[in-house]
Amino acid sequence: MSPENPNLTISIILPVLNEAPTIARVISTALEAKNVEIIVADGGSSDGIQQI
Numbered sequence: 001m002s003p004e005n006p007n008l009t010i011s012i013i014l015p016v017l018n019e020a021p022t023i024a025r026v027i028s029t030a031l032e033a034k035n036v037e038i039i040v041a042d043g044g045s046s047d048g049i050q051q052i
Contacts, residue, residue: 009035017043024052 012030016023023040030038042049 006035009037011037011039013039013041015041015043016045016049018045018047018049020045020047020049020052023049027052 010033027038030036
């Protein structure tokens, strides 16, 4: 497939544990790309990351 293919979707899987201070920036940066899906897998954080 060509990088310009509009049907191409990139999946980004982020395993996180107490990453609230940085996760918003990571997600914002990832969303700058086109055709991206982001999956955040929280490992039981206690820092309020679920609210982000």
